[in-house]
Amino acid sequence: MAIGEALRWASSFLEERGLEPPVAEWLLRHYYQINRAKLLMILDDKIEPGLFKRLQQDIKRHAEGTPVQHIIGYEEFYGRRFIVNEHVLIPRPETEELVVAVTELKQKLFRQEKISLIDVGAGSGAISVTLALEDETLDVQAIDISEEALKVAKKNADELGAKVRFKNGDLLKPIIEEGIRVEAIVSNPPYIPLSDAPSLAVHVREHEPHLALFGGEDGLDLYRRFMGELPEVLKDKGIVGFEVGVGQAQVVKEMLQTAFPYATTEIKVDINGKERMVFAYGNMTN
Template sequence: MQQQMTIQEALRWASSFLSERDLELPVGEWLVRHYLQINRSELLMKLRDPIEDELVLRLKEDLLRHAEGVPVQHIIGYEEFFGRRFLVNENVLIPRPETEELIVAVNKLKKLLFQDEEIELVDVGSGSGAICITLQLEDPTMRVRAIDISGEALEVAKENAKRLKAAVGFYNGDLLLPLIEEQVKVDIVVSNPPYIPLTDSESLAVHVREHEPHLALFGGEDGLDLYRRFMEELPLVMKEKGIVAFEVGVGQAETVRDMLAKTFPKAETEIKIDINGKERMVFAYGKMK
């Protein structure tokens, strides 16, 4: 009778499978932790324990799906972001670790400009709700709205808000139009809009190109279409003092900062570097009028 595999042996096999295909090695561990519903510390304590044959079979099947291009987050149904679990599917972008830095930067600027005042914030292109929900939970003095053009994405965001008990008002609409139509003014606009140039589509990893929503990925020929539209709409929703915070693509930071400086000549503008040393965030803050 064949001896049952240990968790350590299953993980070693998974690492070898992933390594041969130049895929991320932690994927095997994420899957096993998901099957067993345990955290990393618990996994390390159980490495010598046997693992059920059916789970080994499931691991092999899921790794084959991943090797064919399915993101591991779609296989397990969630991604961790800012210490919280967000449901994800093919209708929303998978939250990236770099975006956590946008949250930290917005919170710092908010405290600098507004201290503990209650303020109005809108997250444009909310996707899974990772940004708007996290900001609201991290600072409950913020009254948070979120807008997305995709009804399917909003369903995911609403479910995440409900599960995480976040008070966020959701709007289905294009960019800032829902606020403009209701003549709503806000203190902070945050957005991680689609910014990948259409010309880069073929160079994207298959996990991204074939399994994440193109509506949330591509920003026109040069990737800057949405930022241009923002410059027309932002002055219609910003209060006299405020913050605009954008995530941008590689090589776009200076151009987006120039756009913001022209749109809000009295405001300070700033570019921030992310954990990978890339110019990832652009801000305008202070006097907006």
């Protein structure tokens, strides 16, 4: 059997089950460790029987609910490969836009000045590691309540050569306990309402950590808690950047306006035009 035939079989298998056909191509590129252009060049080559059997098994695992990222062990984020497993949220493309917006705000407010930034809810380390690598003027720390998640984040930081200090703790408690203040806080916290759980894809609901997905009955529990802790940690001039769920931006913006009445608050839309990022920046006290 040719590689192209194997690809057509796998794509059809997925399509018939309402799943994304490109997963088949992703798996083959992973097996051969090649890019898409190279895969298209070898479609007429024969596929080894053992490799086709592996493809069949992996496609069926995915059809039963296992995320393809867990099958291959990684996800691409900001042009880099991040290890992922069942202990961390799989990085999403829209979170790359949060990273871009934070770096732009940092340049706007602080230019080349070296500042401290905390990523709350480190997960795989996608946000903290990327920020540390993209802007060397950022002194980055990352916090997560899950020790298993921190193991993954540390491994990604080591593999990618990023200088990030990791702390185990609940929200900003480790920083509050140290009595230090920083210029920037960024977070993609759990924001899915518990009532949405039944409607989530099985790949998400049964394979990604609920600790990183759900934010209470209305999805806003973590943002409420942040509002009590942020003033204890931020310096007079600073940045807060959140990713939010669809329909939550205005409420989170109002929370930030109440907590920081002197700051500029702003909602940014993602590439799909959805309000997915909320910021407070500038004078955080008066």
